[in-house]
Amino acid sequence: xxxxxxxxxxxxxxxxxGEPISGQVLADELQVSRTAIWKHLQTLKQEGYEFETVKKxxxxxxxxxxxxxxGQLQQFLKTTRYGRQVHYFESVESTQLVAxxxxxEGAPDGTVIIAEHQTAGRGRMMREWESSEGKGIWMTIxxxxxIAPHQxxxxxxxxxxAVVNAMKAMFKNFTPEIKWPNDILIKGKKxxxxxxxxxxxxxxxQALLIGxxxxxxxxxxxxxxxxxxxxxxxxxxxxxxIERVHLVANVLDFLEHYSDMYVKNGFxxxxxxWEESSGTIGKRVKATTLREVVEGEAISITENGVLEIRQANxxxxxxxxxxxxIL
Ligand code: BT5
Numbered sequence: 001x002x003x004x005x006x007x008x009x010x011x012x013x014x015x016x017x018g019e020p021i022s023g024q025v026l027a028d029e030l031q032v033s034r035t036a037i038w039k040h041l042q043t044l045k046q047e048g049y050e051f052e053t054v055k056k057x058x059x060x061x062x063x064x065x066x067x068x069x070x071g072q073l074q075q076f077l078k079t080t081r082y083g084r085q086v087h088y089f090e091s092v093e094s095t096q097l098v099a100x101x102x103x104x105e106g107a108p109d110g111t112v113i114i115a116e117h118q119t120a121g122r123g124r125m126m127r128e129w130e131s132s133e134g135k136g137i138w139m140t141i142x143x144x145x146x147i148a149p150h151q152x153x154x155x156x157x158x159x160x161x162a163v164v165n166a167m168k169a170m171f172k173n174f175t176p177e178i179k180w181p182n183d184i185l186i187k188g189k190k191x192x193x194x195x196x197x198x199x200x201x202x203x204x205x206q207a208l209l210i211g212x213x214x215x216x217x218x219x220x221x222x223x224x225x226x227x228x229x230x231x232x233x234x235x236x237x238x239x240x241x242i243e244r245v246h247l248v249a250n251v252l253d254f255l256e257h258y259s260d261m262y263v264k265n266g267f268x269x270x271x272x273x274w275e276e277s278s279g280t281i282g283k284r285v286k287a288t289t290l291r292e293v294v295e296g297e298a299i300s301i302t303e304n305g306v307l308e309i310r311q312a313n314x315x316x317x318x319x320x321x322x323x324x325x326i327l
Pocket of ligand 1: 190
């Protein structure tokens, strides 16, 4: 979806802070007929926006639906590329699947796919990702960095740092922590999962598809019973409902900034930021990989994003990919 006349009209109403805007002035400024303006307002009404007619002064925006839509998002973004093209859906199987199609069609760096609901949201190794309707942020960002395929896993860490710092900038009632490699936890419970997929040739990345799932406005009984002991949402922890579009914009701002820095300067700076927010380093952990189970103290991540665990016998093992349990 590109920025349309309807989005431009919405932007003006959002900027007017509840003051009325004259239909004639809008029509003149945007160089379209008043009928065209009226039609766009009807479409916005169907999407849940409500307007009041103010005598002799025009229309006033009185209700904004809780949607993560393009018009609002563009308002808040400070990025140059990320989120400048958004594909927004009420419901999809998985935003990752849509992203794969768009990569094949040549979607540019920073293209974002957002859905209110996913019917087959997925985690790593095809595990299920619970994506309840209208309550979370379910999105994939297509990025096309000039990096080698072996660097791709580091982008999970770049993304985790971006999400955690976007949260820290917005919320004051909790401190989110990163659990290696792809979770963000609040008081030990999962609020965010990251899934990094790659489309590559032997020595060159075509695109990374960074899936981010953030639990935002769920209450505990919105989660299936099996998840209740291990999952939480920002609204539960912050103590109030959250405007999702704000958080989307912040995550994209931080992500663009950190990925550019990573491509330019390497992993060093990201590593420092990552360690600052890590809830894994210094803890006793159990790492289950496809081949083995490693237990010990998590001592650091390397320049390649590998987690180092010191076992009881003193031997240090590097873990490339695993599920981590903090003991
Ligand atoms: C992840 O996998 O944590 C990556 C999740 C990525 C989801 C995003 S949403 C947008 C994009 N489109 C997609 O289809 N996916 C991405 P993993 O580390 O494998 O964790 C999966 C496990 O987390 C599941 O097996 C559950 O135990 C748990 N889980 C599932 N849904 C959850 C939720 N909403 N909140 C917290 N935990 C959840």
